[in-house]
Amino acid sequence: MSDADIATQIHELEFYVQRNVRYHMRRGAFFLRWGRFTAFVGVIFGSATVTSLISGSSPYLVGASALLVTLASSVDLVVGTGQRAWLHNDLRKRYLDIEAELLVAGPGTDAGTIRQMRSRIRKIEADEPPTLPALELLARDDVIRAMYPKEEADKHVSNLSWFKRTTAQWFDWDTSSA
Structure with missing residues (x-):
């Protein structure tokens, strides 16, 4: 394998790894924001429900607040936003480890090292949810x-x-x- 072929493969690996780092960064941040939003809905509308019950507000307002809290909490529970945020953060870190090794290996990287990194990437991909x-x-x-x-x-x-x-x-x- 020529030096030009190795340089091309290294560039392709770097690009692929960086794309996956950014993908998992976006997914992790999305699930973190989603989890915070549902917690916010639960706190605000849950307290609105309790306050409405205490003060004798409209039964429709109480029902709507309770329904909103139930729906938001159910979606959060079923989707598992916290677990998904951690999963994507872990996958991002694993790709960052490979990127760090690529940087350390530098221009002297050989075909064996490239194969080894591709093998590690395949192991990470096996743990990824559908993209x-x-x-x-x-x-x-x-x-x-x-x-x-x-x-x-x-x-x-x-x-x-x-x-x-x-x-x-x-x-x-x-x-x-x-």
């Missing part, structure tokens, strides 16, 4: 913008609609045309 393609594209665009000058980056970033960008954390969008 969201639109969110992967957003993470890829982040890396492109970070690695290349603006003129070059603008040629390669995806053309994802604002709606798909906004809802990338929620839906499994088809991104084949982006």
Whole structure:
């Protein structure tokens, strides 16, 4: 394998690892914010329910507040936002470990080291939940913008609609045309 081939493979590995770091950073932050939001809803509307019961407010207000707390807490419990935030944070750290080793190995990296790192990446991928393609594209665009000058980056970033960008954390969008 030539030095140019190894340099290309190292660049591809760095890009892939950085994209996954950004992907899991976005997912972890999403689940952390979601968990905080549902806790906020539970505290605010739970206390509103208690206050309404004590002060004798409208039964509809009490019911709506109780229903909102129940729904938010149920979604949080079923989805497991806390566990998912930790999972994505752990996956991000594992990719960062590989990136650190790539940086230490530097230009003298040989084909065996590259194979070893790819093997470690496959082990991480086995622990990953299914990915969201639109969110992967957003993470890829982040890396492109970070690695290349603006003129070059603008040629390669995806053309994802604002709606798909906004809802990338929620839906499994088809991104084949982006």
